[in-house]
Amino acid sequence: MEASFLGGAGEVGRSAVLVDDSLLLDYGVLASDPPQYPVQTPEPDAVVASHGHLDHVGAVPALLKGRRRPDVHWTPPTGELTQLLANDTLKLHGGSPRCPFTDEHVSRLGEVERRHGYEEPFAVEAGGTTYEVTLFDAGHIPGSAHVLVDDGETRLLYTGDFHTDDQRIVAGTTARPDADVVICESTYSDVTHDDRADVERGFVASVEETLWEGGTVVVPAFAIGRTQELLLVCAAHDLPCYVDGMGTEVTAMLRHHPEFVRDAEALRRAAGHARVVTGRDGQRRRITDQPTVIVTTSGMLSGGPAMTYIPAVRGTPVNKVTMTGYQVEGTPGRQLLETGTATIDGRPMSVSAQVEQYDFSAHADRDGLRGFLDAYRDTRVLVTHGDRCGRFAESLRAAGFDASAPTLGTTVSV
Template sequence: MDIRFLGGAGEVGRSAILVNDRLLLDYGMKSGNPPQFPGDADPDAVVVSHGHLDHVGAVPSLLSGDARPSIHWTPPTYELTLTLARDTLKLHGVSASGARGGSKRRRRFGGTMRCPFTETDVQRVTQVSKTHGYRETFEAAGHEVTFFDAGHIPGSAHVLVDDGETRLFYTGDFHTADQQLVSKTTARPDADAVICESTYSDVEHDDRSAVEEQFVESVERTLWEGGTVVITAFAIGRTQEMMLICEEYDIPCYVDGMGKQVTEMLQQYPEFVRDADAFRRAKSHARFVTGRDGQRRRIAEQNTAVITTSGMLSGGPAMTYIPAVRANPTNKIALTGYQVEGTPGRRLLDTGRAEIDGRVMPVSAGVEWYDFSAHADRDGLLDLLSEYGDSRVLVNHGDRCAAFAGELADEGYEASAPEPGDEVVV
């Protein structure tokens, strides 16, 4: 089996792996200014592990030319990909023809340098989409492929690829601990080679129940004191996780941003969440914000919690809520996701100042960060890999892939960390 790393090797973002020059695993984008994309590919078929931007963000661009590869995923991943693609088009102002602000610069066949696809390309995605459930083996580009629940977000999948000679286990992103929204992964299929994510290879997460207790205690104390809590959360997965926690502990909450649309969609696929009844109760418990900035400013004066995007304060309704609550020390801003270096959320944590629409504002409200990660930590990675002591291990999707691969090699694994563009034969 020939494996080529087009992106996601030695980095978090733009995951893309080409198998036997025919089957593409993921095709994401790396957010930034400007965003970054994987190397070019012309596959016969595409298999997508889950619906996060770094794994699906560039998928529609594969349909910009004459090629029409089939695209395989779970139903939630398909829906999430369309949601993210349309949001990307809106963010970068790309028309159906690919025009944007008169610029004639293009990447591949359509789109712009910042968005490599058009609305027409997104519409084509629906024409070539093929959805599959967990543990349903299907054929793609001459390979047998099987999805297994990865425990990361609804619809996330480990991908097992069999070309008749070699079995490759692509972990995608995964978690080995239960979350409120989804159950942990338990799948460990036989494989000759493993491509394993390593996002938190040097981190040990705190006990999940302890993190929840600390979060709930802090929010309840703030509300008891008369304050407002702005809970920043990623639209996919984290918003719904926070909704479930608020419902379980009877914390009054509003939900704003793209997380509303994602929540509505996920309710259509109850088999992909841990507890469909709890999810339904959480949706009923929350109040969805339907107005604009005027309503948001009024909500910010209420004694309540607001779950809103963006998770790193780089846009979204948070741009209204943060200025509205920042000056009152009784209020609180709870960051519930990883804050990448250089983002407004990270600067707020480090400096106590918020950058909103180019303006830097001092923040007197309390600022707290909680580790609600949906990724396996070091112990979780080692737990999964303990089943593959005789397999070739290729480490990707992390900031310290080479270091982790070296640590695995010291423990007796046949492990390495490919770099972008590398080709590996297993």
């Protein structure tokens, strides 16, 4: 078996691993300006997607150009999330070189998708080989999966993104399937997350203080996973909140797949607790005069309703902007945290409102990664999806693992 790393090697974004030149695992986008896509445009016979985040499935419709119709395998939430993301990409960039597909290619997803549950092995024909593929709950977002690929000789485990600790929206992964080689993410390989309960308590205390002082709290959040987590937190602590952006559609969709969330009833209550913003800028500006929480896209301030909210609250020191997710280098969110300014619609803006960051990460940290990999001490480990892949692989080797970090564009025999 061979694995070619077309994206996600030594970077966070555009994940794409091609197995034996025929079976593609993920096909994502790197959130930069302009967006970056995998270094090759493969023509696979089949695709398996680990989960519905832009950096893992954002370019999947581009695989359906011309006469190409590879089957695309995923869980039901991943399929629906990919469709949502693709339509949003078309709305933002359709018809420009920034978008590698059209609405015609997106419509073909419904023809080629094949949906699967967890731990239900299925056969995939690709390149003359029949692979047995099994998806395991990865504990990252609803529908996220570890992907186990077995060609009869080698068992390859592609972890995708995963978390070993519980979140309100999903429980941490407990799956440790037997494997001969593991392709492992490493986003937070040099970070130790604070205890999630402590993070939540700190967030709630900060929000309550701002609301008591009459301020507004803007919470930029990823539409998929993070928005629902924050709505669950707000509902659990009875914090008044609005929800804006794609996260409203995602929340509604996930309620149709209760088996993929940790507590479907809690999600129902959280959805009812939050007031939905209809999308008019006039309404958004009025909301920013209220003592309330606004959970809104985008999580890195690179678009979405946040472009209205940040300018509206930035000039008042009692207001707060609370960042809750990973900020890719070069994004306005990263800029805001590092400099106290944010470039909104091409204009640098100083932000007098308080800016805070809370670690609501949906990824395993250093201890979580090592704890997961303890089950694979006699297994070859290939480290990907991180800014410091080589360093993490070196630390694993020092601990006795057979570990390395493939470079972008290389092919490794496994």
